[in-house]
Amino acid sequence: MNAIDELTESFSRLPGIGKKSAGRLVNFILKADTSYVKKFALQLNTLQEKIKPCSVCGTWTEDDPCPICTDTMRDRSIICVVEQPQDVSTIESSHEFNGLFHVLGGVIAPLEGIGPDQLNIKQLIKRITEEKVSEVIIATNPTVEGDTTALYLQRMIAAVSDIKVTRLASGLPVGGDLEYADKLTLARSFRGRTEV
Structure with a gap:
């Protein structure tokens, strides 16, 4: 070669x-x-x-803690939980979220040998109990593993706090055509419908 x-x-x-x-x-x-x-x-x-993971949230950074965690203009009462560090960049590019982040480092996937102990869940629970958090937004991917992880997080958070736990809406994309939507996407769209 x-x-x-x-x-x-x-x-x-x-x-x-x-x-x-x-x-x-x-x-x-x-x-x-x-x-x-x-x-x-x-x-x-x-x-x-x-580049290393931020010691607070887990996103990739040159400075520790990262610029997001040290930004005093951000809403420190809301934490958005994501699977991977690159998800932080994706959400940041939307300019719709002004809170803090927490990177799990993956999702619960028993078939791949990944359980809750391999993820940054304990660190999230510690942040929730030690900081003044009023809402946790779970932004895992809409997959079986992402949904399993979201349900697990919801139960773990409810066991230690009565804060609001939300999940990102999922369903039909803008410009999407019903004809090409799969059954799961349609089902999520109906469950996540909002009043107009």
């Missing part, structure tokens, strides 16, 4: 990158300016040294 094949193999291990895309990336790098390639390699080489 030569250097091109080795790099193609490495790129193809990235999520969403197949062999063809990996080959295109390698060819792009071969043709690119040497200074760009060196800078790119340095960024990759130092990424895990520079």
Whole structure:
């Protein structure tokens, strides 16, 4: 295996990158300016040294605690619980939420050997009991594992506090067509309907 094949193999291990895309990336790098390639390699080489999980919420950050946790303008009474650090960026890009976050680090998935003890649930319960939290928004993905995790969190929070626990609405996307919606999406849409 030569250097091109080795790099193609490495790129193809990235999520969403197949062999063809990996080959295109390698060819792009071969043709690119040497200074760009060196800078790119340095960024990759130092990424895990520079970026760590926030000690408070668990999102990726260079500064600990992260800028979200230290922002005094945010509503500290609301915590949005997400599965992964990249979910924080997704929600932040909507500019609809101004509270704090808590990253679980995954979902309960017994078939994969992931139980509640492997997630950052104890840290969430500690934050709820020690800070002045009035609402927890559960923003796990609308999957079987995400729903299981949300139900587990709801029960754990209810056992220690009487704060409001909500879940992000799920259902038909804007511009979606009923004809192409699956049964589960339609069922969630009916259950989550709101008065107009």
